[in-house]
Amino acid sequence: xxxxxxxxxxxxxxxxxxxxxxxxxxxxxxxxxxxxxxxxxxxxxxxxxxxxxxxxxxxxxxxxxxxxxxxxxxxxxxxxxxxxxxxxxxxxxxxxxxxxxxxxxxxxxxxxxxxxxxxxxxxxxxxxxxxxxxxxxxxxxxxxxxxxxxxxxxxxxxxxxxxxxxxxxxxx
Numbered sequence: 001x002x003x004x005x006x007x008x009x010x011x012x013x014x015x016x017x018x019x020x021x022x023x024x025x026x027x028x029x030x031x032x033x034x035x036x037x038x039x040x041x042x043x044x045x046x047x048x049x050x051x052x053x054x055x056x057x058x059x060x061x062x063x064x065x066x067x068x069x070x071x072x073x074x075x076x077x078x079x080x081x082x083x084x085x086x087x088x089x090x091x092x093x094x095x096x097x098x099x100x101x102x103x104x105x106x107x108x109x110x111x112x113x114x115x116x117x118x119x120x121x122x123x124x125x126x127x128x129x130x131x132x133x134x135x136x137x138x139x140x141x142x143x144x145x146x147x148x149x150x151x152x153x154x155x156x157x158x159x160x161x162x163x164x165x166x167x168x169x170x171x172x
Contacts, residue, residue: 034139034140034165034166035139035140035157035158035162035164035165035166036082036085036086036137036138036139036157036164036165036166037137037138037139037140037143037149037150037156037157037164038054038135038136038137038149038150038152038164039125039128039135039136039137039138039143039147039148039149039150040128040134040135040147040148040150041128041129041131041132041133041134041147041148042129042146042147042148043132044065044067044069044132044133044135044148045065045066045067046065046066046150047148047150047151048150048151048152048153048154049150049151049152050152050153051090051152051153051163054090054152055090055091055092057071057073057135058073058086058090058091058115059091059101060073060101060102060105060110060111060112060113063112063113064133065133069132069133070113070133071133071134071135072113072116072131072133072134072135073113073115073116073134073135073136074115074116074117074118074124074127074128074131074134074135074136075115075116075117075118075124075136075137076117076118076119076120076121076124076137077117077118077119078095078117081166081167082121082137082138082139082166083095084167085137085164085165085166085167086137086164088167089163089164089165090164102114102115116134121138121139121142122142124136124137124138124142125138125142125143125144125146125147126146128146128147129146129147135150137164139166140157140158152164
């Protein structure tokens with residue numbers, strides 16, 4: 001894998017240094033403990049969100065950034081582990097509950113726009129690059145200089161107290 005920028009290299013180094021590994025195991029993070037980064041357009045002035053603020057964004061309760069720009073939420077397709085992690089850890093609901101919330105909100109006018117749904121991390125990254133108010137999520141390996149990683153409760157992906165992780169998969 002080719003590292004494109006120094007900032008990406010720093011993010012990876014931070015992830016490796018702060019990854020908690022069980023005693024006696026190698027320091028390489030296990031697949032089940034992968035972090036999930038929250039990313040925004042580079043022009044977005046937001047650098048840090050609390051998990052509670054992030055939840056209001058992902059549930060459609062918060063519609064604008066502090067600079068007045070409309071928030072555009074972009075998510076992976078249903079069934080993707082990244083989406084499952086966001087629904088579980090950020091929204092605290094199932095896929096069915098999430099869909100129901102947005103459908104009801106659109107019908108009542110409480111929510112004005114549904115999340116944009118894309119099939120691939122590359123699509124998410126390109127969308128966020130092109131839409132100044134966009135926010136989404138990516139695995140750290142899918143991040144490049146075209147998007148900005150937002151701290152959650154003061155932590156970056158891979159740090160010890162970072163809150164967002166992909167679900168663990170049973171080994172076969």
